[in-house]
Amino acid sequence: MARRSIEDTSIVMVGAGNLATNLAKALYRKGFRIVQVYSRTRESAQGLAQVVEAEYTTDLTELVKDAKLYIVSLKDAVLVQLLPDIVAGKEKALWVHTAGSIPMSIWEGHVERYGVFYPMQTFSKQREVNFSHIPIFVEGSSAENTQFLKEVAAALSVKVFEASSEQRKSLHLSAIFACNFTNHMYALADKLLKKYDLPFDVMLPLIDETARKVHELEPKAAQTGPAIRFDENVINGHLQMLADEPRVQELYRLISESIHQSSKE
Amino acid sequence: MARRSIEDTSIVMVGAGNLATNLAKALYRKGFRIVQVYSRTRESAQGLAQVVEAEYTTDLTELVKDAKLYIVSLKDAVLVQLLPDIVAGKEKALWVHTAGSIPMSIWEGHVERYGVFYPMQTFSKQREVNFSHIPIFVEGSSAENTQFLKEVAAALSVKVFEASSEQRKSLHLSAIFACNFTNHMYALADKLLKKYDLPFDVMLPLIDETARKVHELEPKAAQTGPAIRFDENVINGHLQMLADEPRVQELYRLISESIHQSSKE
Numbered sequence: 001m002a003r004r005s006i007e008d009t010s011i012v013m014v015g016a017g018n019l020a021t022n023l024a025k026a027l028y029r030k031g032f033r034i035v036q037v038y039s040r041t042r043e044s045a046q047g048l049a050q051v052v053e054a055e056y057t058t059d060l061t062e063l064v065k066d067a068k069l070y071i072v073s074l075k076d077a078v079l080v081q082l083l084p085d086i087v088a089g090k091e092k093a094l095w096v097h098t099a100g101s102i103p104m105s106i107w108e109g110h111v112e113r114y115g116v117f118y119p120m121q122t123f124s125k126q127r128e129v130n131f132s133h134i135p136i137f138v139e140g141s142s143a144e145n146t147q148f149l150k151e152v153a154a155a156l157s158v159k160v161f162e163a164s165s166e167q168r169k170s171l172h173l174s175a176i177f178a179c180n181f182t183n184h185m186y187a188l189a190d191k192l193l194k195k196y197d198l199p200f201d202v203m204l205p206l207i208d209e210t211a212r213k214v215h216e217l218e219p220k221a222a223q224t225g226p227a228i229r230f231d232e233n234v235i236n237g238h239l240q241m242l243a244d245e246p247r248v249q250e251l252y253r254l255i256s257e258s259i260h261q262s263s264k265e
Numbered sequence: 266m267a268r269r270s271i272e273d274t275s276i277v278m279v280g281a282g283n284l285a286t287n288l289a290k291a292l293y294r295k296g297f298r299i300v301q302v303y304s305r306t307r308e309s310a311q312g313l314a315q316v317v318e319a320e321y322t323t324d325l326t327e328l329v330k331d332a333k334l335y336i337v338s339l340k341d342a343v344l345v346q347l348l349p350d351i352v353a354g355k356e357k358a359l360w361v362h363t364a365g366s367i368p369m370s371i372w373e374g375h376v377e378r379y380g381v382f383y384p385m386q387t388f389s390k391q392r393e394v395n396f397s398h399i400p401i402f403v404e405g406s407s408a409e410n411t412q413f414l415k416e417v418a419a420a421l422s423v424k425v426f427e428a429s430s431e432q433r434k435s436l437h438l439s440a441i442f443a444c445n446f447t448n449h450m451y452a453l454a455d456k457l458l459k460k461y462d463l464p465f466d467v468m469l470p471l472i473d474e475t476a477r478k479v480h481e482l483e484p485k486a487a488q489t490g491p492a493i494r495f496d497e498n499v500i501n502g503h504l505q506m507l508a509d510e511p512r513v514q515e516l517y518r519l520i521s522e523s524i525h526q527s528s529k530e
Contacts (some may be wrong), residue, residue: 001412018489047386066393076498101491101499122475133470159470170461173503176517178454178468179475180490182447184524187484189443191527194366196435201445204480205398205424210444211476215469217391219452224283224387225445226341226366232510233341234366238438243356247523252441254519258512259449262456 006151007031012064013054014086015073016044018123019098024073026131028052030155036064060085069152071117073098080106087111094145100172103165104139114148118168119125119157122179131156137163137171190247220262227259271416273297277329278319280338281309283388284363288336291396293317294419301329310430325350334417336382338363345371352376359410365437368430369404380405380414383433384422387444396421402428404434452514485527492524 011032016039028034034052038075042058049056051232057063060082063070070093072086079086079097087095087110089165095107096117116139121129136153139162140146146162153160157160163171184209190200213222228260235256242249276297278289281304290313293299299317304310307323314321322328325347328335335358337344337351344351345364352360352375360372361382372379381404387392401418404427405411411427418425428436451472455465478487491499500521507514
């Protein structure tokens with residue numbers, strides 16, 4: 001019997017947020033069949049469904065029953081709360097969630113075949129990302145399910161890994177620092193520049209080089225600036241400049257101390 | 266009379282640290298004549314001098330007296346302390362420092378012609394950077410000096426700006442967030458990954474995308490992660506994982522609060 005290709009997999013996307021949108025588009029562009037998109041809001045459901053040529057619904061009881069793979073990408077708390085409603089009547093399908101922070105065991109007792117499909121990247125609806133080098137971490141409730149998820153992932157990216165729930169939790173925590181907190185540092189710089197009527201664009205070569213540098217040097221070796229040597233003249237000058245923003249001032253002080261401590265370790 | 270080209274400018278580098286090393290190499294590669302390198306340590310002075318085909322000295326009293334431009338790139342506190350010794354007998358030359366945080370006025374009363382030459386970038390000796398798109402901010406004690414410094418800068422980069430000492434101070438503070446603090450976020454991620462036996466390399470696609478994203482979106486619009494919606498389940502889980510690192514835990518808590526606050530502004 002001829003083996004069907006992995007792209008014949010019919011997929012339902014439960015959720016149409018930043019990650020779901022980018023993942024669904026990437027799967028669609030690789031030839032996977034997205035049959036339905038669910039979102040709580042019609043705008044999100046319909047918006048994504050149109051792009052990936054799928055049906056859409058805003059009603060969980062209307063989820064199609066015969067898809068092969070259900071990808072659930074909802075806020076963590078919502079997933080936990082709605083899980084029984086989501087899977088009802090479709091307990092034989094393969095179910096995955098996409099959250100770094102949620103263990104695979106959340107599916108236990110609800111469905112028979114399940115797993116996790118975690119693409120570690122920062123996704124925004126406004127920007128379509130290229131999946132080809134995004135690390136995708138998969139975990140399955142059986143060797144067969146794991147293998148299947150690895151094949152789906154391999155259709156999108158050259159970087160596919162198996163990771164346990166424990167490892168994924170660690171990756172997710174690290175990613176918060178490397179991405180979310182990093183972006184907030186950009187945001188704080190942006191806010192300061194706006195205050196001084198200077199354009200954020202001027203920071204881009206510095207931001208790019210800071211990122212490029214850690215491809216070659218360990219972050220600790222790449223560290224520069226007044227905090228390493230705890231140059232009190234410069235640091236105190238900056239703390240004064242931040243006097244009208246106590247929260248940002250406190251962050252400046254703590255991060256500088258942390259850099260200085262790290263340099264001595 | 267034929268105009269001499271800007272590259273004929275003879276330059277003395279006072280300092281051979283990260284910035285001085287990268288700046289001297291960039292000037293040298295553009296054809297400028299670096300005549301002498303000073304550093305407190307022979308290793309640094311000689312190391313840089315060899316690359317840029319200059320003499321070197323570790324003795325400030327031996328600085329050559331007839332160079333056209335003296336670029337002083339020392340730690341802020343050292344510059345302030347040694348300034349009279351550095352300039353002695355060379356008060357007619359053009360003097361610049363390269364520090365974001367030090368006002369131009371530091372030269373007043375010491376020399377007649379002076380300014381600031383501030384390339385805003387993160388420099389490490391181990392990595393040679395391409396200057397062509399680095400913003401260089403110049404300030405001069407006269408229109409003529411400013412113009413001359415702009416010409417030197419324009420030989421290195423397409424992004425040359427005049428900036429007052431006040432503006433430069435603001436740029437420097439913003440750069441601390443966009444670069445030094447960002448790199449520390451990478452370093453904290455690296456430390457966590459090491460603890461869990463995971464390789465830092467796996468973060469690079471995320472780090473690169475986080476940097477690329479703010480070329481298109483404002484940092485605030487690019488923000489993702491559990492802190493925006495202050496997802497307490499995820500945040501509390503992460504705080505627990507950081508229980509044995511109180512300083513990092515406190516940073517996690519404060520940065521998450523700051524992200525959440527910013528999202529409401």
